[in-house]
Amino acid sequence: MPKPGHVPFIGFAVKVMIAHTVTYFVVGSLAYQLITKPFYEGPDPLFAGFMRTPADPALWAHVMRWFLPAQLLRGLLMAAALWPFHSTVAAWSWRRRFLALAGLYFIFGYWATAVAAPGTIEGLVYLRPEFTPRVHLIVQPEILIQAHLWSAWLAAWITPRPSHV
Numbered sequence: 001m002p003k004p005g006h007v008p009f010i011g012f013a014v015k016v017m018i019a020h021t022v023t024y025f026v027v028g029s030l031a032y033q034l035i036t037k038p039f040y041e042g043p044d045p046l047f048a049g050f051m052r053t054p055a056d057p058a059l060w061a062h063v064m065r066w067f068l069p070a071q072l073l074r075g076l077l078m079a080a081a082l083w084p085f086h087s088t089v090a091a092w093s094w095r096r097r098f099l100a101l102a103g104l105y106f107i108f109g110y111w112a113t114a115v116a117a118p119g120t121i122e123g124l125v126y127l128r129p130e131f132t133p134r135v136h137l138i139v140q141p142e143i144l145i146q147a148h149l150w151s152a153w154l155a156a157w158i159t160p161r162p163s164h165v
Helices: 009-040 057-090 094-111 121-126 133-138 140-157
Strands: none
Touching (some): 009 140, 057 094, 133 140
């Protein structure tokens, strides 16, 4: 029987998975429509050279099939990485939880990732010159907003259960 105040991993993992998947989908959809669509479709789709895009329905079908399982898996992996720190983070104020999670997500999950993607440090080094500094800047709001929404949501959910007397 779990001790009072103990949060089981599965409950935590489900929260991380939901917060990640929902914020990723919502922010990504809005950013696509408002900011990045020309990188995927149109006369000069810069990202189409290395990504599956809606411009090619046969390739896009793969994205549609695997989007949800992939995001849930990413959320599960994030939960597994955060779990050893759960009790420590849960003891912090909401603000401190939010700032720590947003920093981890944005810095480790984006800027400092070892993936050469638009907007990352590796991307600045390894991507071709077509990925101008402007391209790297344009993609920043999407990940920054998603990181903040995910962190705010998760910070609100990471609270110790009140102990039963």
